[in-house]
Amino acid sequence: MRRRFLLLLVAAGGVAAGEPDPKRQQELRSLLKNDCGACHGLTRKGGLGPPLLPESLSGKSDAMLLQTIQEGRPGTAMPPWKPFIDADETVWLIDNLLRKR
Numbered sequence: 001m002r003r004r005f006l007l008l009l010v011a012a013g014g015v016a017a018g019e020p021d022p023k024r025q026q027e028l029r030s031l032l033k034n035d036c037g038a039c040h041g042l043t044r045k046g047g048l049g050p051p052l053l054p055e056s057l058s059g060k061s062d063a064m065l066l067q068t069i070q071e072g073r074p075g076t077a078m079p080p081w082k083p084f085i086d087a088d089e090t091v092w093l094i095d096n097l098l099r100k101r
């Protein structure tokens, strides 16, 4: 895993984050649907939480989105996901949210 990550870094000239392996991507998609979906809607159109559609997120900074997902929003229902998804996985998730529904 570690070795693969390093290889990816080398291949991409040192800028890309390590992409989760296919099995983990599957888990992350399922988490997105079931866990995030519980508050943000199965189709991400919003519910208890705001919509997570590309058009709703496109103007927002990656740093803010990363921070929100990793740390949650204290004082709101948005919980921190750091214990379950690391920063690279969160970046991958955000990429996914911005690209498609």
Ligand code: HEC
Pocket: 031, 032, 035, 036, 037, 038, 039, 040, 048, 049, 050, 052, 056, 057, 060, 065, 068, 069, 073, 076, 077, 078, 079, 081, 093
């Ligand atoms: C228990 C309910 C709940 C769950 C589960 C949840 N969220 Fe949230 N989320 C919220 C709420 C409520 C807000 C709005 C917080 C506020 O008022 O600032 C929010 C805000 C956000 C935002 C900021 C949106 C914006 O427009 O600023 C993002 C991004 C986000 N959530 C992503 C996720 C992701 C990804 C997951 C799953 C890993 C997730 N959330 C799971 C309730 C939830």
